[in-house]
Amino acid sequence: MSDLFQALAHPVRREILAMLRDRAMSAGDIAEAFDLAKPTLSGHFSVLKEAGLITAERRGASLIYRINLSVAEEAVAGLMALLRVAPGAAPSRRRKQAGGVR
Amino acid sequence: MSDLFQALAHPVRREILAMLRDRAMSAGDIAEAFDLAKPTLSGHFSVLKEAGLITAERRGASLIYRINLSVAEEAVAGLMALLRVAPGAAPSRRRKQAGGVR
DNA sequence: ACTATATTTCGGTCGTTGCCTAAATAGCGA
DNA sequence: TCGCTATTTAGGCAACGACCGAAATATAGT
Numbered sequence: 001m002s003d004l005f006q007a008l009a010h011p012v013r014r015e016i017l018a019m020l021r022d023r024a025m026s027a028g029d030i031a032e033a034f035d036l037a038k039p040t041l042s043g044h045f046s047v048l049k050e051a052g053l054i055t056a057e058r059r060g061a062s063l064i065y066r067i068n069l070s071v072a073e074e075a076v077a078g079l080m081a082l083l084r085v086a087p088g089a090a091p092s093r094r095r096k097q098a099g100g101v102r
Numbered sequence: 103m104s105d106l107f108q109a110l111a112h113p114v115r116r117e118i119l120a121m122l123r124d125r126a127m128s129a130g131d132i133a134e135a136f137d138l139a140k141p142t143l144s145g146h147f148s149v150l151k152e153a154g155l156i157t158a159e160r161r162g163a164s165l166i167y168r169i170n171l172s173v174a175e176e177a178v179a180g181l182m183a184l185l186r187v188a189p190g191a192a193p194s195r196r197r198k199q200a201g202g203v204r
Numbered sequence: 205a206c207t208a209t210a211t212t213t214c215g216g217t218c219g220t221t222g223c224c225t226a227a228a229t230a231g232c233g234a
Numbered sequence: 235t236c237g238c239t240a241t242t243t244a245g246g247c248a249a250c251g252a253c254c255g256a257a258a259t260a261t262a263g264t
Binding site: 128129130133140141143144145147150156162163164 | 208210211212213214216
């Protein structure tokens, strides 16, 4: 779970996930979308793969990356569980929350 | 949005949010739950407050922290939008995803 | 005004992350 | 096998984040 949030913490990695959400792409194609060196992107791929958010498949000389939907959903579910917010929750209908201090 | 994910990236901060989800607590009370120095926790509070995830209210010499549900929901909504996963989504009913590479 | 309590701000250390260039690896076609 | 393309690994450096102890600030009570 911690790896998941860690992976999601970097804007470039989130953008990569958003791109892969549309379609599978090669490392090179993804890299072209950013103004960063290829090795830097490769490092980001590594973090995402380690977290399980993406998978790689070799196709010729290229590596095709795809998003792993089940893990992505796990991330969302984990965050919802942590904050205990309902899915389609409207502007917070004030679920029961113990007074605590006040 | 980036501040939100950044704030959620640290396990201690996530735990703080989970605690505050139950009830509002003073800085000291929260600090007691961790084996960390007070200044360290104070730094975490600062990050969470900056992200809008918590708010502080002074009560005597103490500072009472509360979670900000609407921002918490915004975080969940943001993650769902990024990954485009449905809320109660079962084990991924394979939404349409362009073939892209194959 | 002084003291005690609660919390933050300050200054510094240390490990990690993000980025780069250069070099290594992997696959493919001639 | 050689050469070409695609991508990763290695090495190094600057910036950042997390942590601590000490000092500063804020509030309340005496």
